[in-house]
Amino acid sequence: MPTKSPAKSAATRGSQPMLHQKGMQIQEFGTVRQLPVGLSHDARMYSCERLNQCLADSQILYSLYKKHHWLMRGPTFYQLHLLLDKHAGEQLELIDTIAERVQTLGGVAIGDPRHVAEITVIPRPPDGVEEVPAMISRLLEAHEAILIAAHDAAKRADEMGDDGTNDLLVSDVIRTGELQAWFLAEHLVDTPLVES
Numbered sequence: 559m560p561t562k563s564p565a566k567s568a569a570t571r572g573s574q575p576m577l578h579q580k581g582m583q584i585q586e587f588g589t590v591r592q593l594p595v596g597l598s599h600d601a602r603m604y605s606c607e608r609l610n611q612c613l614a615d616s617q618i619l620y621s622l623y624k625k626h627h628w629l630m631r632g633p634t635f636y637q638l639h640l641l642l643d644k645h646a647g648e649q650l651e652l653i654d655t656i657a658e659r660v661q662t663l664g665g666v667a668i669g670d671p672r673h674v675a676e677i678t679v680i681p682r683p684p685d686g687v688e689e690v691p692a693m694i695s696r697l698l699e700a701h702e703a704i705l706i707a708a709h710d711a712a713k714r715a716d717e718m719g720d721d722g723t724n725d726l727l728v729s730d731v732i733r734t735g736e737l738q739a740w741f742l743a744e745h746l747v748d749t750p751l752v753e754s
């Protein structure tokens with residue numbers, strides 16, 4: 559029988575924070591805990607994998623929006639500067655929703671940007687400044703990659719009985735992404751400003 563260490567008195571403990579603590583991982587990435595949500599282990603594993611991919615790509619899309627919000631140029635600077643920041647804010651809300659869905663299913667949400675960079679399928683932009691139409695095209699391509707994957711993941715989640723994940727992908731990821739893509743794409747229409 560292991561001997562129990564004597565309980566520390568308040569005076570012994572004092573109020574010094576116990577700093578620089580290290581510990582082992584208590585759940586590995588890519589695993590799911592059993593939670594009483596009425597879904598099979600396989601369904602929760604599958605949804606977590608698809609949601610984490612969507613989460614990684616959405617985190618990159620959020621970062622692209624902020625990058626282009628900062629680097630915007632030219633006569634449409636003000637409206638695009640504001641629009642891209644609005645979209646970034648909406649993506650940030652979405653990121654939190656997706657991550658918490660992974661946790662709800664017993665999984666581990668991808669969080670560290672270096673891990674995100676390893677997993678994302680969104681191509682890395684140049685570190686410098688692209689021309690404005692190229693910035694917008696890049697955002698649209700990122701949106702489409704996320705939307706194509708979200709449609710497929712939503713269908714598969716539905717087939718596996720995971721209605722909550724299906725709903726999140728359709729109602730949040732797809733609806734938000736489609737609307738944002740529309741607002742962006744209109745900025746690539748070459749329409750006359752003064753004379754038709």
Ligand SMILES: [Fe+2]
Binds near residue numbers: 627643
């Ligand atoms: Fe800003």
